[in-house]
Amino acid sequence: MLSALEREIREVAASDEPLPALPYTALREFGRTGERLGYERRYFGRRARLAALGLLDAPGDALDDVVWATCDEYTWVLPAHQSMPVDLFACETAHTLAELAGRVDPVVGERARAEVGKRVLDRFLDPRPMEWEGFGNNWEAVCGGAAGMAALAVLDDPEPVLARCRAAMRRFLDGYGDDGGCVEGVAYWVYGFGYFVYFAEALRERTGEDLLDHPKVAAMAAFPHRVRFADGGHVPFSDTTDDPFLPAGLLTRLAERFGTPGPDGVPSFHADHCYRWGHLSRTLAWSRPVRSRPVETTSYLPDLAWVVDRGEHGHGFAAKGGHNDEPHNHDDLGHFVLRAGGRNVLDDLGAGEYTRDYFGDRRHAFLHPSAEGHSLPVVGGVPQRGGRAEVLEYAETPGGLTFALDLSSAYPSRVVRRFRWHRDGRLDLRDEFTGDVPVEEVFISRIRPEARGGRVSWDGLVTLDHPGFAATVETLATRDHHGRPDTVHRLRLRVPPGHRAVDLRFTCH
Template sequence: MKLQMELYLKSYTEYINKTADELRNTNMPKLTEALFSLYEDTGNRIKYEKVYFARRKFLNVFAMNSILYHRKEDIEKLEEIIRDICNEECWALPAHVDRKNNKNWKITIELFASETAQALTEISVLLNTKLNDEIKKLIDENVTRRLLKPFYDSKPPYDNWEFCEMNWCAVCAGCIGSISIIRFKDNTELLERCLSRINEALTYYIKGFTKDGVCAEGLDYWTYGMSYYVMYARDLKAYTNGNVDLLDSNKMKNIMTFQQKCYFNDGTSISFSDGCLQSRFRMGLTSYLADNYDDVHFPDIKKVMQFDEDECYRWAPAYRDYAWTKEYLEKLIDENDISEPIAESSTYVFDSAQWFICNGKNSSMAAKGGNNDEPHNHNDIGNFVYVYGGIEYLVDLGAGEYCKNYFNDNRYKIFCNTTESHNVPIINNKQQLHGEKYCCTYFETDGAKSVIMKIGEAYEKGCIDDIERKINFEGDQGELYVRDTFILSDKTECIEENLVTKQTVSIKDNIITLTENDAKCKIIIDDPKVQVEVLVKEHFNHAGIKEKITILRWTVCLEESRQLNKSSVTCTFKIIPDSLFVQ
C-alpha cells in the first residue's frame, strides 16, 4: 500500500506538470452573459458550469505547479489567471443567485464563491514572496469585498446554508473560517468573534449526520463536506495549539469511518440518494484521517480520485491530495503502519439511518429504510441493491443531471428521484410520496445477513395497510432472497413489484436473466404464472448523458387472497448467480 501511495503521488504531480505544459500557451475560456442567463431561461446548468470549472482547472494546475517547481513561466501564468478570476462579475454559479429579486446578486456567498476565495487566499500564502505584491493585494481586496465583509457584516444566518444540516454549511463556513484564521491571526479579539460564529454554524453540519455517522446525502457529499470541515478543523486545532479539536467526539469517529463502509468489496459504491455507483475517495483527506484515527481505513486504491476526476476542480481537496498524502507518507515507518482495506466479508448496520450493508466473498448488497424527506431525497423507502462479480445487477441510479427542476417542486417528476427508478413496489399504480411522514416504521436486522423493514407508510394513506419486506443475503454464495408481505386494505386494488437494472434482459416464464458481456445472474419469482413487463426509461445521469434504464415489473396476484378472505398476500423472489441456477 505504501508503494502504491508513493506511485500515486508521483503520478499526481507528473500529471499536473504535463497539464501545465499543455495549457501554458492557452487562454482560459470566457464566461459570458449568454451562458449565465442560460440557466434562468432554460434551467440548463451544465454549459455555464463547464466553462466556470475549466477556469478553476487553470487555477489549480498553475498554482500547484508554481508550488512544486517555482518556475517563472508558471508563476506568470498563474498571476494572469488570478487577475482574470478577480475580474469575474460573480464568483457564484447562476443556479445559486437570484438576479430578479436580489440587486446585490453579484456578491452572493455560496459554495463556489467560498471555494474561490479560499483557494486564492491559500495560494497567496503558500507562494508568498513568489507572487507579485499587486496580485496579493488584488486577492485580499476581492476576498474581503466578495466574502468576508458581506458575511461578517450580516446577522446570522447570512443565508440558509449557515444553519443547514448538509454539505453547504461545511463548505461555506469551513472556507470562511480558514480564511479568517489566515487574515485575522494578528487580531485575536476579532478572530475569536469570527471563529465563534463559524464554530456555531458547523454544529449544524454535524447535526445532519445520524448518530451512527451516515451522510444521507450520499457518499460523494460526505467527501465534499468533510473535505472542507476537516480543512477548517485542522486549521483551528493548529491555531488553538490543540485546545480545540472538532474531530474529537464519538459521533465524529462514526462519521470519519463512514466512507470505508460505503465501498463494496469490488470497489463499487453505495449510491443511495444523490450518490454515485463509482465514487472516488480523496487520498489527502483519507490520509489525514487515517494518520490521526486508527479506525479509519483506506478504500481500494483503485478507487482513488485522480486530478481530473473532480470536474469542479476544487482547490482545497486537490492541494491536500498532494500535501496531506506527502505528509502522511513521510511519517510512516514501515508498510504495517498503513490501515489496509477492510476484510472482504463484512456487515454494517446503521440503525439511526436505517441502512444495512453486507459484503460476501464475491457479492454485496445494501438496503435502506429512512424517510422521504432526507437531504437530496429520493422516494425510495425499502430500496436495495445487489452486486455480484463487480456488476450491480439491481441498481440505484444515484444522482441525475442537476438542472433547475431538480431542486424545485418538479423534483419528483425527474425519473431518478421517483419510486419507479428504485427497487420497491408500486401500489395502486401510485408511487411513494414525498415528506418525512412517509417512512419506514420498523427496521430490524440480525446483524449478519438479514433485514426486515415495514414500508407501508411511505405510500398514500389507506391504499395499503402495510408492507413487510424481508431480505436475506447469503454472501458466500451470492444469493439474495426477498419476501414481501402486503397487508391489504379495502382500497388495495393493484400491487406491482418493481426492479431496476442496466443489464440486458431476457425472460422465460418466471425466470429473468440479466446479462452483461459474459456475466449473468437470474431473478426467480415464486409465482410460475407471473407475467413480467419490461419497460425502458430514459435517464440523464449526473454528467447529463442520456442512458437507457430497464424496469422489470410484475403484478402480484390478489385474486386468491380475496376469494379466501385473506388480509395479506406474499410475493417472494430470489437473485442468484447464473452458476448456481438449476432448472
C-alpha cells in the same frame, strides 16, 4: 504514489489555451432554461487552471494572470445560487485565492485578499443570517470550512469569522446521527465532511483546538468504508455514484487520526470535475502510505436505516429505510442493491443531471430521484411517495442477515418489505400487502433483463425466480449527473389482485 497526479497538474498548468470565457449569455442561461452545465463547465475549466498553477512549486507569471482573472469575474457564485450573496463555490474560490495570495506578485496578492474580503469574509462579519445557515448539511461545512480557512490565511484577526464558522460546523455535526452516516450519499460525505476536516486541521494547527475530537467524528470518518462493497464499488444511495471521488489526502489523514482504511491510490486531477483546491492541495500535502484496521463484513447504520453486506465471491447486498424528506432526497424507502461480477446489477441510479427543476417542485418527475427509478412496488397504480420507513427487524445470521421495513406511510395501504440475505449470493424478498389492490413489482438495472416464464436473468449475473407473474421490460433513455446519455432498464412484474404476499428469490452467480 503522487507521480501521475503531479504529471497531470503540470500538463494542465502548461496549457496555452485561453481561460474559458464567462459571457453574460452563459450566465443568464440558467434563468432562461434551468440548464446549469454550459456555464459550469466554463467556470470549472477556469478553476482547473487556477488549481494546477497554484499547485506548482514555481508557478511564475501564469499564476499571477489567472488569479487576476479570477478577481475580474463578475461573480464567484454559480447561476443556480444567484439568490445568495455567498454560496459554496464563492467560499471555495475565496479559500483558493486566500492561500495563494502570498505566492503571487504583491499587487496581485493584495487585490486577491481584497476580493476575498469583499465577496465572502465581509458577509461572515454581517450579523444577518445567510440562506444556507440552518441547512445542517454539506453547505454548512463547505461554506463555513472554506471561509474559515480563508480567514486563517488572510486576516490578522480571524476570530470574528471563525466564531461563525464554528457555529456552522456545530450545525453540520448535528445533521448527522450517531452512526456517522450521510443521508446525502458518499459523494456529499466527501464534500461536506472533507471541508469539515480541512478546516478542523487548519484550526488545530493555528490554535490547538481540535474539532475532530467530537464523539460523532470517528463514526463519520468510517462511513465511506462501511458502505463499500468488498470489490470496491460503493452503495450509490441518494445523489451520488457507485464510484465516487475519494480524495487520497482526506483518507490518509482520517486513517492517521482514526485508523480507518487509507486510500487505494491517488485519484486523477480530473476526478473532481469542480477542481476544488481543498481536495487537491491536501492530497499533495497529506498523502502517504498508512496502516489501517479492516472493516466489518456487515454494516448496519441505525440512524440512516441502511444495511450493507460485503458478501462472498464478489456478491454484495445493500438496502435502506430512512424517510422521504431528506436532503438530496430520493423516494426510495425499501430500495435495495445487488452486486455481482463487479457490478451493481440491481442498481441505484444515483444522481441525475442537476437542473433548476431537479431541485424544485418537479424533482420527483425525474427518473433518478423518483420512486419508479428504484426497485420498489407500485400499489394500486400509485408509486411510493413521502413517508418514513419503520425498521421492524434487523439481525445478523450465521450466513447473512435479515432486514424488515414497514413502508405503509409511503403507500395508500399497508406494505411491509422483508429481506433475507444469504452471503453466498441469495436474496429472498417478501412483500406483504393488505386489500385486493393490484401490485406491480419494479426492479431497476443498467443491464437489460431477459424474462422467460418464471425466471428473469440479468446477463447471467443475477437471476430472479417468481411465480410466473406477467413480466414487461422498459428501456429508458436518460442523462447522468454530467449530462451524458444513460440507459436504464425497468422490469415490471404484474401481481394479480388478491396476493397478500409476494415471495421472490434473487441469486447472484
